[in-house]
Amino acid sequence: MSSTIKYRFEGSEMNNKLLMGHPSGLFILFFTEMWERFSYYGMRAILVLFLTSALIDGGWAWSREDALGLYGTYTMLVYFSPILGGFLADKFLGYRRAVAIGAFIMTLGHASMALDTPWSLYLGIGFLVAGNGLFKPNITSIINGLYKNAQDKKDGAFTIFYMGVNAGAFLGILLCGYIGETVGWHYGFGLAGVFMFLGMLQFWFAQGIFGRIGLSPSKTIEFDDAIENQGNKNEEKEIEVPHKIQRDRYIVVAILAFFTIFFWAAFEQAGGSMTIFANDYTNRLLEGNSANIFRVANTLLTVVPLLIITYVLWQLFLITFSKYALSNIFLGTSFVIIWAIVIWMLKNQFAEVKTEVPASWFSILNSFYIIAFAPLISKIWESKYNPPATVKFGIGLILLGFGFAVLAYGSTGIPQGAQTASVSIVWLILAYLLHTLGELSLSPVGLSYVSKLVPAAKIGLMFGLWYIAVGLGNKAAGTMGGLIDKITAAYDLTTFFLIFTIVPIIAGLIVIALTPIMNKLMHGVR
Numbered sequence: 001m002s003s004t005i006k007y008r009f010e011g012s013e014m015n016n017k018l019l020m021g022h023p024s025g026l027f028i029l030f031f032t033e034m035w036e037r038f039s040y041y042g043m044r045a046i047l048v049l050f051l052t053s054a055l056i057d058g059g060w061a062w063s064r065e066d067a068l069g070l071y072g073t074y075t076m077l078v079y080f081s082p083i084l085g086g087f088l089a090d091k092f093l094g095y096r097r098a099v100a101i102g103a104f105i106m107t108l109g110h111a112s113m114a115l116d117t118p119w120s121l122y123l124g125i126g127f128l129v130a131g132n133g134l135f136k137p138n139i140t141s142i143i144n145g146l147y148k149n150a151q152d153k154k155d156g157a158f159t160i161f162y163m164g165v166n167a168g169a170f171l172g173i174l175l176c177g178y179i180g181e182t183v184g185w186h187y188g189f190g191l192a193g194v195f196m197f198l199g200m201l202q203f204w205f206a207q208g209i210f211g212r213i214g215l216s217p218s219k220t221i222e223f224d225d226a227i228e229n230q231g232n233k234n235e236e237k238e239i240e241v242p243h244k245i246q247r248d249r250y251i252v253v254a255i256l257a258f259f260t261i262f263f264w265a266a267f268e269q270a271g272g273s274m275t276i277f278a279n280d281y282t283n284r285l286l287e288g289n290s291a292n293i294f295r296v297a298n299t300l301l302t303v304v305p306l307l308i309i310t311y312v313l314w315q316l317f318l319i320t321f322s323k324y325a326l327s328n329i330f331l332g333t334s335f336v337i338i339w340a341i342v343i344w345m346l347k348n349q350f351a352e353v354k355t356e357v358p359a360s361w362f363s364i365l366n367s368f369y370i371i372a373f374a375p376l377i378s379k380i381w382e383s384k385y386n387p388p389a390t391v392k393f394g395i396g397l398i399l400l401g402f403g404f405a406v407l408a409y410g411s412t413g414i415p416q417g418a419q420t421a422s423v424s425i426v427w428l429i430l431a432y433l434l435h436t437l438g439e440l441s442l443s444p445v446g447l448s449y450v451s452k453l454v455p456a457a458k459i460g461l462m463f464g465l466w467y468i469a470v471g472l473g474n475k476a477a478g479t480m481g482g483l484i485d486k487i488t489a490a491y492d493l494t495t496f497f498l499i500f501t502i503v504p505i506i507a508g509l510i511v512i513a514l515t516p517i518m519n520k521l522m523h524g525v526r
Contacts, residue, residue, distance in 0.1 A: 033164050
């Protein structure tokens with residue numbers, strides 16, 4: 001897994017011990033982000049289900065429109081808060097301290113949501129929003145620092161990082177969803193906080209691997225003064241970009257952010273209307289051979305990715321344990337707990353006569369597909385077949401639209417105004433595959449291009465602005481998803497999904513058509 005050094009990466013000397021062709025520090029961030037995404041997606045998977053469930057089932061019996069309204073507002077604020085978090089890190093905290101503080105605040109948020117009261121739910125959501133604002137933009141800013149002198153490796157690095165993102169999402173949805181739906185909703189909310197806390201500790205005790213990257217501004221000044229006093233004045237400085245060229249690159253970021261809104265407005269139906277489709281319109285009760293096939297498939301879906309991630313963990317331990325043993329111990333402990341819960345869950349499922357697929361289960365397909373396809377996509381982006389950013393964005397939007405076309409076709413037999421149905425699970429499985437391939441073509445590439453097009457001094461702030469675009473998409477997703485009952489009553493469910501088919505495809509074709517203009521505005525950035 002390790003390889004010889006072809007690039008000189010930033011950070012401590014240990015950071016240049018490579019894993020999968022990338023610095024070992026990337027994988028410290030990989031696992032930190034993995035546990036943060038576990039907490040976020042684990043909570044996201046069951047929030048709407050909890051709010052819309054009957055009181056007798058432990059839910060709050062909210063209407064679909066109200067539940068999706070809160071969901072949209074929460075996910076919007078999660079992506080709005082990074083603008084403040086990026087500013088605080090750039091000016092005062094530094095990226096590393098901001099990540100650690102944000103992780104701790106999110107731990108408090110999940111602890112609050114574990115309590116079964118309205119005030120604790122809203123307080124918990126507030127903590128999650130605030131913590132995410134400090135965490136989200138600044139961990140990506142640390143990656144940017146690692147690759148300061150290896151720009152052409154960034155697309156691949158962000159795709160590998162995205163694999164960690166989705167490993168956490170996969171495990172969070174799977175385990176928080178299962179425990180929430182079978183044991184109790186608030187146990188699912190609380191479980192997410194356990195791993196957020198362990199992720200914070202493993203990051204904190206391994207941060208030395210990043211050297212000076214992500215230090216607070218005052219610490220960076222002290223570090224620079226120390227270097228100068230030692231007579232080292234040959235340190236490479238960032239090349240100053242002319243104002244006109246930088247202005248054009250900001251325009252590129254703004255255009256890509258605009259099309260990102262369309263993507264997430266449709267993609268985030270996964271936590272809203274697609275979850276409702278899975279819960280109320282899909283046949284999830286399996287018996288006989290169908291149940292056995294699902295049990296075996298679910299076991300493979302769970303165990304194989306977890307084995308892959310555990311192998312990556314082991315390779316990281318071989319590189320970093322001698323220097324960062326305490327961090328490795330916290331990380332290893334989290335995996336021991338994960339394996340114990342997974343074995344317990346699979347044992348219970350094999351003991352059942354009938355198997356009802358949890359409605360939240362379908363969301364893990366997105367994360368599974370990303371774990372499976374991210375390495376392949378990363379290699380394509382690093383090969384001679386690497387297309388321009390706008391083409392990648394267009395492909396992502398078009399694939400997303402095709403996924404909703406599958407759901408529209410699968411819904412054709414559902415009568416107008418129906419509140420329940422029993423269609424095949426195949427349509428959701430295919431839709432999530434297309435959505436995932438679209439996401440891999442757009443989301444990590446967007447993060448990579450922000451880091452390439454923006455000066456280092458503004459990187460935290462610009463990641464915050466980028467996440468505002470994602471937040472607007474999430475709010476639009478909640479608002480549009482909340483119209484499912486009205487559109488289904490006036491037309492049918494197929495019409496509802498066709499809206500999410502047509503809009504992304506048109507947006508994708510437009511952004512591809514802009515390729516020559518965008519390439520000119522980027523002034524040589526690829």
